[in-house]
Amino acid sequence: DVQMTQSPYNLAASPGESVSINCKASKSISKYLAWYQQKPGKANKLLIYDGSTLQSGIPSRFSGSGSGTDFTLTIRSLEPEDFGLYYCQQHNEYPYTFGAGTKLELK
């Protein structure tokens, strides 16, 4: 199975700042990585797929980059609603595995 390692585990930032969350695959997954946001009481939200394609309706302050084994989710100019958990998921090969998550907290 492809192991997905996210870093950092926790991240504290203030509104207006920019942050990056990393995801590393144990083997090459080409460009096939998705990012999700999870918040209490809300449905999980798809942010990015195919490494860098923004899902419809997602603000442009979210961006994804990377290929092969190393990927990054960048959020520019943090808004209050951006705080929560973020997960990466490889969608290149069976079984389709997720990272352990990164908690983005308000500083």
Next chain:
Amino acid sequence: EVQLVESGGGLVQPGRSLKLSCAASGFTFSNYYMAWVRQAPKKGLEWVATISTSGSRTYYPDSVKGRFTISRDNAKSSLYLQMNSLKSEDTATYYCARHRGYGSWYFDFWGPGTMVTVSS
């Protein structure tokens, strides 16, 4: 508006069975692959099962293969997960999710989840 609403969770003893349901609305259910994804308490997400549009093809990770069965009723816009021989490690919130499109193994809409606790 796409809506997915799970039901059927609860407390069940190890070795017993439970069937989850997911009611879908706001889209043409029969056109989409559907999936179940779970999340153990304070843990990450784990893909559990996927079913093709017609229901003829199903996919599972080794952790649940042979114990879980995904199915669907396109006439009722409903998705199901039959879970047999449950173990304590199956304790999790189970989410119904829609594959974004044909051939895409990621999920664009999720339900709020239903909690399953396996304990004696």
